[in-house]
Amino acid sequence: MPLILSGIDVVAMARTGSGKTAAFLLPMLEKLKQHVPQAGVRALILSPTRDLALQTLKFTKELGRFTDIRVSLLVGGDSKGSQFEELAQSPDIIIATPRRLMHHLSEVDDMSRRTVEYVVFDEADCLFSMGFAEQLHRILTHLGENRQTLLFSATLPSALAEFAKAGLRDPQLVRLDLDTKISPDLKLAFFTVRHEEKHAALLYLIREQISSDQQTLVFVSTKYHVEFLNILLREEGIEPSVCYGDMDHDARKIHISRFRARKTMVLIVTDVAD
Secondary structure, eight states: OHHHHTTOOEEEEOOTTSSHHHHHHHHHHHHHOSOOTTSOOOEEEEOSSHHHHHHHHHHHHHHTTTSOOOEEEEOTTSOHHHHHHHHHTOOSEEEEOHHHHHHHHHHOTTOOOTTOOEEEETTHHHHHHTTOHHHHHHHHHTSOSSOEEEEEESOOOHHHHHHHHHHSSSOEEEESSTTOOOOTTOOOOOOOOOGGGHHHHHHHIIIIISOTTSOEEEEESSHHHHHHHHHHHHHTTOOOEEEOTTSOHHHHHHHHHHHHTTSOSEEEEETTOO
16 A cells, blocks of 8 residues: 555555455545545546446445545446436546446547546456456546556456556556465366356255365356356255345345354355455
8 A cells, every 4th residue: 555655556466355455445535535526537446347346336435434535336237327427426436347438438528537546457357358458458548647557466467467568657566465375275176067067067066076064155257147046056955145246235244144154055156245
């Protein structure tokens, strides 16, 4: 955080759950301080998925609850009309997925981008692996030069490194993953299966390979996958707990509590439900 507070561009390598969200949100809130009605959008956070964007929105509101800073969410699956209305309220921060942001940039001629002071590419390796590289380059062309840019990623593939060189100004590299060691008790196995066999393979592993006294975490990419597997396992007589980004807070606590108490042995989560 001291580097970010100093105003320089940063490339941070950090795994999910390492506290990186607070590392960029706290300096951002300190920098913005309060809502400025006619200032335009001052901060932009780009996320690869709707679930991660929702999680970031929730955390931003929690950390900024004693400020009047306005936050807008631009993700697929939500009404474009309501998003246009939010943008008309002059938000200070936009949290968005690249495709939906590009749609709004193309639709709203007077949408101010040059006012952006603070840009975050969250889970940047996922942004690239999901095919958003072109959109990210185009988004950068819409932004002013006098901005601070932060890039957070678990890995730094060559394409992402080239993007960082082009889009960031003399960035400082920070490694937050060096002290994190994989447990020696963790067993790793990789299965190659046809797409249509994935669910049957999962059921086989849970029923036949994993001991009944062992708990299982199943990670999936979206809440829709969580809900699908929840239905599938229940139809097969397996009662799981579930957790995802925009899940009701009380329901989330109940599901997690049941799993921790070993009343359920399977927990299906998105990778932002930590």
